[in-house]
Amino acid sequence: MEKVELIYEGKAKKLWSTKDKDRLIVEFKDDLTAFNAQKKSQEAGKGALNCEISADLFDLLAQNGIRTHLIERIDATHQLVKRVDIIKIEVVIRNIATGSLTRRLGIKEGTKLPFALAELYYKDDRLEDPIINDEHAQIMNLATQNEINALKDIGRKINGVLSAFFADRALTLVDFKVEFGRGDYGEILLSDEISPDSCRFWDARSGEKLDKDRFRQDLGGVKVAYEEVLKRIKDKR
């Protein structure tokens, strides 16, 4: 399958149409952005790392009964996916308090939450992806209540699979963001990506951050951290 036309360029990926109207090619870029793109950089090789990490995690989730948009990884930085109608809600699942949760609510950094918290954010860069609840989502016609319930349920199921997988690899899955789309029959498909750009991973032994917080917080070693995540995905230790 070949690229036909660039249909969207986002902060981290490009979307290309193909000869098949139902399939898109996703190209993973080396660009890194944070704080709604107020902070920008590039990291050579980051696109390839995220492309492989995300494909491996989507395969793992598919093996565990989660339906995804991924058809196949084409090469180092490209994936063939099903074109979906993206639901404009970002679903964030949190196991440990950090980031905006600690800032907004004063919950102490590093607090283990009593259960996995599911949050919804309205996917709109102009509004800086504000947090919303089920009722906002319905009033704005982003999704039906049944769909919202499904997004949270699938998000929690993904959390169960990934948390156990990474715990076996001495990584703590602190939190993550996922996006979903509707397939041809309205079925909900996990879409976009799951990578160190969209997850927080802490080394289970040292607590070291192995994700985009290294970029957000100027800790350095971004690529080394992403490589370490891929390495742990590949070889259980």
Ligand SMILES: Nc1ncnc2c1ncn2[C@@H]1O[C@H](COP(=O)(O)OP(=O)(O)OP(=O)(O)O)[C@@H](O)[C@H]1O
């Ligand atoms: N299977 C798919 N079909 C259609 N669109 C998709 C699919 N998977 C992901 N997308 C969308 O493609 C874009 C990927 O680009 P990228 O992640 O760089 O965007 P972004 O800069 O984060 O911006 P956005 O706010 O649009 O998400 C996103 O808008 C995402 O929602």
Ligand SMILES: [Mg+2]
């Ligand atoms: Mg994105």
